[in-house]
Amino acid sequence: MAGRAGRTVRDLRRESRSSVLQRLYFDGPMSRHALGPATGLSSGSISNVVAELLTDGLLEEAGIVGADAGRPRRLLRVRPDSGRLIGVDVGETRVRVELFDLGLTELARAESLLGTRGYDVNAVVGHVHQGITEVLRASEGAPGELLGVGIGVPGIIEDTGEGGTVVHGQTIGWDAVPLERLLRLTGQLPPQVPYFIDNGAKTLGQAEMWFGAGRGARNAVVVLFGSGVGACVVTEDADQGRAVEWGHLTLRVGGRRCRCGARGCLEAYAGAEALVARWREAGGRASTGAGEERALTELLAAARPAGGADPDPLAVAVLDETARYLGAGLSDLINLFQPERVLVGGWAGLQLGTAFLEQVRAHALAQALRFPAGRTRIELGRLGPDAVTVGAAVLPLAAFLTRGGHRPGPTPSRTTPPTWRAGLESRLV
Structure with missing residues (x-):
């Protein structure tokens, strides 16, 4: 039976369940009475939906309020042990896999270094497979059924429909890599367990938007500052965000060579890899054999020495120049997207810290248009x-909440034609 705007009764039921689950997940515990105004549903609908969700094991009682002032009201919340989620970060030096309950409490973690094979596709698939195992x-x-696996990767993500998710990662040498299909071929997980693959900056952005420094904002730009730099425009709805290849904005025509092969990209000046390289080129002395993370730590120690020692002018100059480059890049993001907040995260961004962010903020706000700049807060991620x-784990979580708490079902065969096609095949030209 069709309802309003062509939706069926089943659609309306799922939307009601989703609305109740989301309110309890983000704002709970709440009483049935409070759920009405929060969701816009009638008291009868709330009673029916809550009864269903309790029967399905998705909700639990979490205390009583109002016992001293009249009729007591039982509080409800989403049961953390009613589902499990896996989040995977295919990062710049390692692959990290974490298992969470529905409340995003970590249950287990595994890490493996990328090693000499780097971003070799088969090696990365092997690391992901090993970590999930x-x-x-x-x-x-x-307790709790596995609801899905979310994976954050570098590059541009393309959903090819029948072919699954494909990754175009120019900086890591991935050209239309069918990552979802390769993971499915391992046969590790049942076919009904979905994979959700997206850009790492976007997964970082959605986490900050829902649970971190972006909470309460309608929109934000989240910057991932690691070996390179990336950004994502995020909103309250997980499926509305989008990654932008901000690191490959041309900062200087004919400038330094970027990892993508072009010249003058922002990433060639402002990523941690480029920052350390410019320090070494200027005569900075990182420890022999020091990797990128250790070298950045030494650069910061040289620029901000402990014990009242004099700072290294080379390190200070490189950091100051990097702050100007990042400020220029952030001013472009502010002018283009006019976000409520700009959040800087990633291991390098957080390591550089609040003192460096103050410099970046000053440059960004000085160069951006006054009106959007005056409405934008620039902060570190939390x-x-x-x-x-x-x-990454938020991706299957968002899908689960949108489905109204219904578990992933078996994936239909992609080779079976739809019913209407069999009946009309002879009429198709």
């Missing part, structure tokens, strides 16, 4: 350097 084994006996895995 380890976290599931470590959590054997933990979820730490591992936030990409949390954001």
Whole structure:
């Protein structure tokens, strides 16, 4: 039976369940009485939906309010153990896999270094497979069905429909890599368990938007500052955000060579890899064999020495120049998207910290148009350097909440034609 705007009764029921689940997830515990105004549903609908969700094991009682002032009201909340989620960060030096309950409490973690094979596709698929195996084994006996696996990767993401998700990662040498299909071929997970693959900056952005420094904002731009730089425009709805290849905005025509092969990209000046390289080129002395993360730590120690020692002028100059480059890049984001907030995250961004951010903020606000700049707050992210895995887990979580708490079903065969086609095949030209 069709309802308003062509929706069926089943659609309306799912939307009601989704509305109740989302309000309880983000704002709970709440009483049935409070759920009415919060969701816009009638008291009868609230009673029916809550009864269903309790029967399905998705809700639990969480205390009583109002016992001293009349009729007591029972509080409800989403049961954290009613589902499990996996988040994967295919990062710049390692692959990190985390298993969470529905409340995003970490249940298990596995990490593996990319090693000499780097971003070799088969090696990355192997790291992801190994990490998922380890976290599931470590959590054997933990309640809750696995609701999906979210994966954050570098590059541009394309949903090809029948072919699954494809990754175009020019900076890491991935050209139309069918990552979802390759993971499915391992046969590791049942076919009904969905994979959600998206840009790492976007997964970081969604985590900060829902649980971190973006909470309460209608929109934000989240910057991932690691070896390179990326950005994502995010909103309250997980499926509305989009990654932007901000790191490959041309900052200087004919400038330094970028990892993508072009010259003059922002990433060639402002990413941690480029920052350390410019320090070394200027005569900075990182430890022999120091990797990128250690070298950045040494650069910061040289620019801001402890114990009252004099700062290294080379390190100070490189950091000041990087702050100007990032400020220029952020001013473009402010002018283009006019966000309520700009949030800087990623391991390098958080390591550089508040003192560096003050410099970046001053340059960005000085160069951006006054009106959008006056409405934008620029802050550090709050979820730490591992936030990409949390954001990746948000992808299956968002799908689960949108489905109204219904579990993933078996994936229909992509080779079976729709029913209407069989009946009208002879008429098709």
